[in-house]
Structures are given as C-alpha cells and as structure tokens.
Amino acid sequence: MSHRDTTTVTPVGTGTAPSQSPPPQPGATASAPAAPEKAKQRDAFFDNAKYLTIVLVAAGHAWEPLRDGSRAASALYMLVYTFHMPAFIVISGYFSRSFDATPERIKRLVTQLVVPYVVFETAYTLYTRWTDQSPDRAISLLDPLYLTWFLAALFIWRLTTPLWRTVRWPLPLALAVAALATLSPIGDDLALQRILQFLPYFVLGLCLKPEHFRMVRRRGVRLLAVAVFAGGLAMAYWAAPRMTAGWFFHDDSAVELGAPAWYGPVMTLALFGCSLLLVGCFLSLVPGRRTWFTALGAGTLYGYLLHGFVAQGAKFWGWYEPAWVHRPLGEILVTAVAATVVTVLCTPPVRWVFRFVVEPGTEWAFRRTAGTGSGR
Numbered sequence: 360m361s362h363r364d365t366t367t368v369t370p371v372g373t374g375t376a377p378s379q380s381p382p383p384q385p386g387a388t389a390s391a392p393a394a395p396e397k398a399k400q401r402d403a404f405f406d407n408a409k410y411l412t413i414v415l416v417a418a419g420h421a422w423e424p425l426r427d428g429s430r431a432a433s434a435l436y437m438l439v440y441t442f443h444m445p446a447f448i449v450i451s452g453y454f455s456r457s458f459d460a461t462p463e464r465i466k467r468l469v470t471q472l473v474v475p476y477v478v479f480e481t482a483y484t485l486y487t488r489w490t491d492q493s494p495d496r497a498i499s500l501l502d503p504l505y506l507t508w509f510l511a512a513l514f515i516w517r518l519t520t521p522l523w524r525t526v527r528w529p530l531p532l533a534l535a536v537a538a539l540a541t542l543s544p545i546g547d548d549l550a551l552q553r554i555l556q557f558l559p560y561f562v563l564g565l566c567l568k569p570e571h572f573r574m575v576r577r578r579g580v581r582l583l584a585v586a587v588f589a590g591g592l593a594m595a596y597w598a599a600p601r602m603t604a605g606w607f608f609h610d611d612s613a614v615e616l617g618a619p620a621w622y623g624p625v626m627t628l629a630l631f632g633c634s635l636l637l638v639g640c641f642l643s644l645v646p647g648r649r650t651w652f653t654a655l656g657a658g659t660l661y662g663y664l665l666h667g668f669v670a671q672g673a674k675f676w677g678w679y680e681p682a683w684v685h686r687p688l689g690e691i692l693v694t695a696v697a698a699t700v701v702t703v704l705c706t707p708p709v710r711w712v713f714r715f716v717v718e719p720g721t722e723w724a725f726r727r728t729a730g731t732g733s734g735r
Contacts, residue, residue, distance in 0.1 A: 401656075401657065403646075403647060403648060403649045403650075403653045404572070404576075404645060404646075404647040405450060405454075405656065406653045406654070406655075406656025406657060407645050407646050407647075407650060407652065407653055407656060408446070408450060408641075408642060408645045408656070409447065409450065409656040409659045410652045410653070410655045410656040410659060410705065411641075411645060411652075412443050412446055412447045412450075412659075413659045413662045413663055413701055413705065414697075414698045414701055414702070415439050415443040416443060416663065416666075416701070417662070417666050417670070417697040417698060417700065417701035418439065418694050418697050418698060419436060419439050419440060419443065420666070420667070420670040420697070421670065421673075421693050421694060421696070421697035422435060422436045422439075422690075422693070422694070423436065424673075424674060424679045425679070425684075425685055425690055425693065426604075428685060429685060429690065430596065430599050430600065431596070431687075431690070432690055433595075433599035433600075433604075434592060434595040434596040434598075434599045435592070435595070436604065437595040437598065437599055437602075437604055437607065438588075438591050438592050438595040438637075440604065440607040440608070441591070441595075441607060441630070441633055441634050441637055442634050442637035442638050442640075442641055443641075444557070444560075444607075445557070445560040445634040445635070445637075445638050446638045446641055446642065448557055448560040448561050448564065449560050449561070449563055449564040449567070449638060450564060451513055451516075451561060451564060452516070452560065452561040452562060452563060452564020452565045452567075453564040453565070453567050454564075455516070455517050455520050455561070455564070455565060456520075456524070456564075456565055458517050458520040458521070459520075459521060460518065460520075460521055466721075466725050468514060468517060468518075469721065470718070470719065470721045471660075471718070472510045472511075472513055472514040472517075473510075473514060474719050474721060475510060475660075475664065475716070475717055475718075475719075476500075476503075476507055476510040476511055476514070477500060478716050478719075479506070479507050479510075479664050479716075480498070480499075480500055480503060480504060480507045481498055483504045483505050483506070483507060483667065483668075484496055484497075484498045484499075484504055485498075486668060486671065487504065487505070487671065489675075490671050490672060490674070490675035491675075501548050501549055502547045502548065502549075503547075503549065503550045505667055505671070506663065506664060506667045508550035508553060508610075509663075511549050511550055511554070512550060512553060512554045512557065515549070515554055516554070516558065516561045520565060523562050523565050524565060529562050529565065529566060530559060530562055530563055530566060532562075533558045533559040533561075533562035533563075534559045534627065534628070534631065536555055536558055537555055537556045537557075537558055537559050537627050537631075538623065538624035538627040538628070539555075539624075540552060540555035540556050540612075540623075541556065541612050541613050541620075541622075541623025541624060541626065541627055542612060542613070542620050542623050542624070543612050543614065543620070544611075544612045544614065544615055545612070550610065552609070552610050552611065552612070553608070553609050553610045556609035556610070556627070557609050559631055560631075560634070563635075572642065575639045575640075575642050575643045576642070576643055576645075576647060577643075580639070580640075580643045581643045581644060583640075583643075584639075584640035584641075584643045584644055585644075587636065587637070587640045588637070588640055591633075591637060603616060603617075606626055606630060607630070613626070652702070654707075655702060655705040655706065656705075658704075658705035658706065658707070658709070658710045659705060660717055660718075661704050661705055661709055661710050661713060661717055662701040662702070662704040662705040664717060665704045665709070665713065666697075666700055666701045666704055669700050670697075
C-alpha cells in the first residue's frame, strides 16, 4: 500500500464537546452533580461523522488497487479523497480549541498520539517488510510509514494551537503557509509536507463554533448537498483520466507532481475551496441523532490504526488478482468488505483486546502534578 494513503482520525476521548453542553436548568444549584455528568456526554453528531469518515477511509484504501482500468473507481476515489481527510482534520481542530499546553494536556497528548505513533510505526515497518518482501526496510520514527503520519501531524498541530488562537488572521496565515509549502520539495521528515499543506483545515476547525455546524445541517443545505455530491462525482469522472490524484494527498510539491511551481499556491486555494464545499455537504448529511453506529465513533482510532494491516495484506494475499474483483459487482463487494472490516475494528471487543497498544496506561512515566490524582 502506498505511503500516500490518507486517513483521518481523532484520538479516543475527544468526542465530547464541552462548549455545546446545555445551559444550567432554572433552579439548579452549584452542588448539583448532574451538570458535570452532562458536560462529559459525547455528541452523537460528531461520533456519527467520525464513524462515517473512517468507513470512507477504509473504502478509499480498498479502491486504490481497483483504479487501474476502472474510471468509476478512480472517480469515486478522487471524490472521497477531496473531503474525507479535510473533514476529520476540521473536526480534530474543533475539538482542539481548548488545548493550552498545560502539563496534564501534554501527558494526554503523549499517551494518545506519541506512544501509538512509536508502536504502530514499528509494527507497520515490520509488517511491510513481510508483505512487500523488503527485509532491509529500516524502522525510522522520522519518516512516518503508511497511516502513522496523521498521529505525528495531529501532535504538531495541537502543540501549535495556542499560536493559532492568538494571531489576528489565523486561517489566511495557515493558507499562506500551505501555499508556500507547495513551491519546493521539503522532504519526508515527520511528513512535514503534509503537515503544512493540511494545516488550514485544522486551523479552520479551531475557528469554528457550534452554530457553524448547526448552519450546515439545515434541511435546505441537505437537499443542496445531494446535488453538489452528484455534480462532484460527475466532475471527478471527467477529471480522473486528466488529473493526477497526487494533489489530494498533499505530500508533494508542485514540481514533484510534474507541474510548474506556481501551480502549487493556485491548487492550494482551489482544492481548499472544493474540499470545504464537500466537507460542508458531508456534515450536512451526517445524522445528528443516535444511531446503531454512533457508539462506534468512540473507537475510530482503533479502526484507523488496525485496518491498514488488512488493506496491505489484501494485496499480499492476492485478493485483487481474480478478474471478477475488478468488475462492478466485485468493486461493490470490495467496498462492502472494507466497510465491514473497519466497523468490526471499532467495536468494544476489539478495543478491549488492543487497548494496551492504542491507549496504553502511561501514568507511571509522569510525575504527579498538583491537583491531579489526589482526589482533591
């Protein structure tokens, strides 16, 4: 599987929206225990959005081997890659608004992102040695492999959150940084090219408020979203044989994609506009009520990190070799299998089995700070 594959995932524990908690009821006292409990409730809308996005991530990875010889698969691939990554980065930014780099938040950042990054970077390297038959592939924590790049990106983005919350025009500044990043090759260290080019979506999430999400969920917007997606699919079908999908991965400069350097800033703005439109349409279609898959939204980190082993193994085991797999019925079956696999990986039993590597207990590694762990 190409290292260019993109996914989006918010670490477990970021599915609550304190800013959206209901106001105190008339007559409630400060000592009422119900208020803090309500503040910790997860928002069904965002859990639904995360689950649906991770399904699109798995589907996109499953479609990659089908793109050669299938214009329809290429069009769907291009359409999904236009918005599924930006959507989750926007949501990640939205839930990072309160990050203030306090010791307690730094501890959680290390536990949720750094430790899983080290574990899965090592695991994917060893797994790739086997599936790609490349025994000499080195383990490098500075060159994120496959899915792990997003953990490194989210770690860096969150550390810079106080800066973006301070500057006067955060989004235009982030767009300028992303545009400049496309002008020349940066290298693969910590996926810095991707981190800079996807930065505007994270900063946009930092700037959003609850009313912005309510705005795109109006009935009129939902009806319009269906038409926009239909038009987007038609445009992707036209562009599939004419445009390289590399622009949607955001991990190369314009020159590396075979275009003049000035294409980079232009494509940055064009893709940001297209992605933002489709993200809004996607979020408008996400149900706001609790559904059968709402609880799975809390386990998207597991589906994200674990489904890559299946996606890579599918090639190694020859699952794409039969000719019928590359026909319409086979493509539908591949999509259904991918959605089923990632759904299973988000379930509580799988999370219980793999919690020790995805959400390891690291309290022993940190000094106890005042006001934590004392019960006061």
